[in-house]
Amino acid sequence: MRLATWNINSIRARTDRALAFLERADVDVLALQETKVKDEAFPRERFAELGYEVVTSGFSQWNGVAIASRVGIEDVEVGFPGMPTWGDPAAAEARAIGATCGGVRVWSLYVPNGREIDDPHFAYKLQWLAALREAAAGWLEADPQAQVALVGDWNIAPLDTDVWDMGFFAGRTHVTPAEREAFAAIAEAGYTEVSRVHVPAEHTYTYWDYQQLRFPKNMGMRIDLTYASPALAARVTGVTIERNERKGKQPSDHVPVVLDIA
DNA sequence: ATGGTGGAAAGTCCA
DSSP, X not given: OEEEEEEOSOTTTTHHHHHHHHHHHTOSEEEEEOOOXXXXXXXXXXXXHTTOEEEEEEETTEEEEEEEESSOOEEEEESOTTXXXXXXXXXXXXXXXXXXXXTEEEEEEEOOOOOSTXXXXXXXXXXXXXHHHHHHHHHHHHOTTOOEEEEEEOXXXXXXXXXXXXXGGTTOTTSOHHHHHHHHHHXXXXXXXXXXXXXXXXXXXXXXXXXXXXXXXXXXXXXXXXXXXXXXXXXXEEEEEOGGGGSSSSOOSBOOEEEEEO
C-alpha cells in the first residue's frame, strides 16, 4: 500500500495536480491538508472518477483536511478526542480527520501555525499538540498492535538542519524548543517519524515559501512529517519526498511525502 | 521576463 500526505493549499485550485499525482505515484491513500473548502464544495466527483472515496472536514476558506482512499474508508472521525478549539469554544477548527483505510488508521493533521511566539495562537499550537499526544498515546495503550499513521503538516522543523538557516528563525516559530519538545512527545508515546528513518539527508525540505524565490534558492523547511505506530513503522519499506511537485505551474508551497507500506 | 506570493466568505486575513 502507498500512503501519501500533502498540504495542497486549496484543493479547488489544484484538483488536476492532485489527481495527476495520485495516478503518477500510484497512491492508495492520500491525506490532504489546507483544502480550503467546505465539505459540499470539495471536488469529490473528480476523485470518484479515479476510484477514490473522499472524506472531508472543511470550514469555509480556512484550514480543511481530507482523506482520499481507493482501499476503503471506514470509521471516520472529525477531530481527535480532546482537540482544543480556537476562537469560538463551541466550534472546532478543521484540522484533523481520521479514517481506517486498508487496515491503517490514518490521521490527516494540520497543526496550528502558531504565528508569532508571543501570539495566543502559539499557546494554542502547543495545547493542540499536547492533546494530540494524549489521544495518540491512548490509541496505542488500547491496542499496542494498532496500525496508526499520524501524517500531515506539523508546522515544526524538528532539527536545525530542517531549515536553511537557523539565524533566520531566531525569535520565530517552528523551531523553538517548546515546539520541538511537543513534537518529540509523540515519539515518546511510542510512534516513529518514519520519513526521517528512510530519508535522513539533511536540508531535505517539504515546504518552500512562495515569497523571495525561496524554492529556486532551496530555502525551505522540513515540516510535513509522518509518525507511524510500531506495528505500522515495521511495515514501511521506503519514503519519497516528491520535490518535483513544487515545480511547474501553480504548485502548492508544500510537496507530498509518500510512504511505501509492505 | 531585470520582477518577484498565493489563496480565499477577499477588498483583508491567513499562511
